[in-house]
Amino acid sequence: TPPSHAVIGAGIAGLACARALADAGHDVTVFDKGRGPGGRMSSRRLEDGAIELGAQSFRAAHPAFREQVAAWVQAGVAAPWPDALWRLEAGRAARRADGHPRYTGTPRMSAVTRQLARGLPLHTGTRIVSLARAGNDWRLIDERGTTHGPFATVSLALPAPQAEGLIAPHAPELASECRQVPQRACWAAWARLEAPLTLPGAEANWPLLQFDAGPLKRVVRHRTKPGRGGAPELITLLADLDWSERRLEDAPDAVAVDLLGALNDALETLRPAASLPAVQARGAHRWRYAEPGAVAPGHDHRLTDAGLALCGDGWRGGRIEDAWLSGHHLGEALCHRHPLPDHGDFP
Ligand code: FAD
Numbered sequence: 001t002p003p004s005h006a007v008i009g010a011g012i013a014g015l016a017c018a019r020a021l022a023d024a025g026h027d028v029t030v031f032d033k034g035r036g037p038g039g040r041m042s043s044r045r046l047e048d049g050a051i052e053l054g055a056q057s058f059r060a061a062h063p064a065f066r067e068q069v070a071a072w073v074q075a076g077v078a079a080p081w082p083d084a085l086w087r088l089e090a091g092r093a094a095r096r097a098d099g100h101p102r103y104t105g106t107p108r109m110s111a112v113t114r115q116l117a118r119g120l121p122l123h124t125g126t127r128i129v130s131l132a133r134a135g136n137d138w139r140l141i142d143e144r145g146t147t148h149g150p151f152a153t154v155s156l157a158l159p160a161p162q163a164e165g166l167i168a169p170h171a172p173e174l175a176s177e178c179r180q181v182p183q184r185a186c187w188a189a190w191a192r193l194e195a196p197l198t199l200p201g202a203e204a205n206w207p208l209l210q211f212d213a214g215p216l217k218r219v220v221r222h223r224t225k226p227g228r229g230g231a232p233e234l235i236t237l238l239a240d241l242d243w244s245e246r247r248l249e250d251a252p253d254a255v256a257v258d259l260l261g262a263l264n265d266a267l268e269t270l271r272p273a274a275s276l277p278a279v280q281a282r283g284a285h286r287w288r289y290a291e292p293g294a295v296a297p298g299h300d301h302r303l304t305d306a307g308l309a310l311c312g313d314g315w316r317g318g319r320i321e322d323a324w325l326s327g328h329h330l331g332e333a334l335c336h337r338h339p340l341p342d343h344g345d346f347p
Contacts, residue, residue, distance in 0.1 A: 002027055003152030003338050006140055008128050008166070011039025012320055013312040013327035014157030015116035020331025022120055025340050030120055031140065031148070033127035036110065037117040040287065041320065043108035046192070049222065049231040050108040053188040053285045056208070056220050056236070057081060057102040058320035064328065065321050069103055077111040078103045079226040082207035086199060091271045093201040093209075106227035123148070131166055131308075138307065153307035153334055157327055159183045159289035160296075160314045171308050177296060181314035186290035187244045189256040193233040195277035197221060200270050215243040215262045233277070237263060241290070252284035259284070292318045301330035309334070 005021050007014045010032035021028040036042065040054040060069040072078035081104040084097045105112040127143045137150035156163040160181035168175035197219075199206050207224040211217055218238040223231040237259040239247075247255055260279060267274040292314035300316035303309040311330040316322035 002340055004029065004150070005153045005155065005334060005338075006031065006138065006149065006151040007155045007157055008032075008140070009039065009157035009312070010034070010037035010113070010117060010122060010124070011157060011312070011323065012041055012113060012116070013323040014039075014155070015113055015120070016324045016327030017155050017157055017311055017331040017334070018120050018327075019116050020328050021334055024331075024335045026335065026338070028120065029148070029151075030117070030122045031126045031128055031142070032122070032124050034124060036114075036124055037122060038110045038113040040290070041105070041109050041113050043105075043110040044285075046234065046281075048192075049228070049234050050110075051190050051222055051234050051236060052109045052220075053190060053236055054287065054290075055109060055320055056218070056238075057104045059100050059102055060321060061100075062321060062325055065324055068324065068328075072105075072112055072115060073103070075115060077105060077115045079106045081225050084207070086202055086206050086209045087212070088209070088266060088270065091269060093199045093206070093270065095202070096210075104225050106225070108227075128166065131170060133170060133306070151307075152338065153303075153309060155309040155311060155330055155334070157311050157330075159312060160292070160310070161289060163310055163312075167308060167310070170306070171304055174302055174304065174308065174310060177302065178310070180294065181296050182293040183289035183314065184241045184291050184293045185244050185248055186241055186287045187239040187247060187255050187259070187284055188287065189237040189239070189252075189259040189282065189284040191235050191237070191256070191260055191282040192280045193235065193277040194280055196233050197235060197277060198274055199267075200272050200274050211240075211266070213240075214266075215239055215259060216266070217241075219263055244286075244290075248286070248288075252286065253282070255286075256282040256284040299329075300326040301333065303330065303333050303337070307337075 005028040139149035160178040164178035209219040222234040264276040301311040311326040313323035316326040
């Protein structure tokens with residue numbers, strides 16, 4: 001029988017890896033502790049709309065990823081957004097296009113990862129707590145004590161600090177590489193506003209406001225994303241990473257209040273001044289492993305002779321495109337390492 005492969009982590013990297021294996025005819029099973037696939041690209045359903053608290057959009061520069069994005073656009077799960085970024089400069093809002101086309105998932109970001117996961121055996125709600133080696137096989141043990149396997153290879157598509165503990169007993173050299181890829185934390189607050197958030201000087205459907213300093217890094221208006229027709233004014237407020245790390249242990253609501261206050265303060269500096277509409281609901285989510293503080297040098301994934309592998313954004317660059325490429329390249333390497341028997345057409 002052909003070898004089976006396990007992938008731990010159903011973020012974009014793990015799914016790209018699993019997809020490359022499955023599309024080449026390999027047997028692959030994916031595990032994730034979350035309720036669904038997506039990881040940092042997941043969307044949260046609120047009573048009257050969906051909201052992204054992690055990644056908001058992605059670029060596509062590498063030819064292989066551009067081809068993948070074109071297929072997503074064709075399938076209706078991604079579309080261009082935003083067409084411009086806004087900044088506050090000298091008391092006014094300024095439109096800044098940086099020339100990089102960007103895309104987002106439609107009708108929500110998680111549509112992209114759901115599309116990648118289609119047809120793949122995926123165990124959600126399954127946190128893997130250890131790996132066991134017997135002969136040439138790997139087995140995975142989840143937090144309920146259930147054993148999964150045997151597998152010929154195990155790919156850890158997780159932020160490096162989460163991969164480190166699983167891999168340390170079996171590949172100490174990879175565990176020490178994981179320690180070179182720390183992850184920064186980020187608070188993401190959200191709010192539902194009673195009225196549209198207007199930015200004096202900006203078009204009515206301005207999508208995204210970038211900040212250069214202060215507690216806020218980015219404010220996103222979800223109703224300006226494609227495919228969100230009729231959605232209420234839901235905004236995400238992403239915090240600066242240094243600010244997030246200083247406030248790491250704070251209560252989510254206190255963080256949401258402070259980030260909304262910072263947005264209101266920024267709006268009041270504009271001429272003419274603006275202010276935040278009434279907040280109908282709010283919350284905040286803490287990403288402990290939001291983005292790599294450093295990227296590992298060399299290849300964009302790791303694969304040992306024993307079939308243990310690592311991929312994810314930290315092994316390439318910290319963006320969705322990097323995570324996809326890292327996972328895709330690992331999937332290709334695993335296909336190459338384990339060629340399937342050739343059942344040629346001729347006897
Ligand atoms: P993840 O998406 O983190 O996937 C890892 C998965 O592993 C998760 O689903 C997790 O549940 C699972 N897992 C962890 N431990 C275990 C375990 N023990 N057992 C089972 N499962 C486990 N990138 C952009 O390109 N553009 C942006 O605008 C952008 N904005 C961002 C904003 C924020 C707030 C954040 C947090 C990230 C942002 N990023 C952005 C970065 C982007 O989201 C990531 O680079 C990318 O999604 C990483 O994918 P991944 O598959 O490597 O990891």
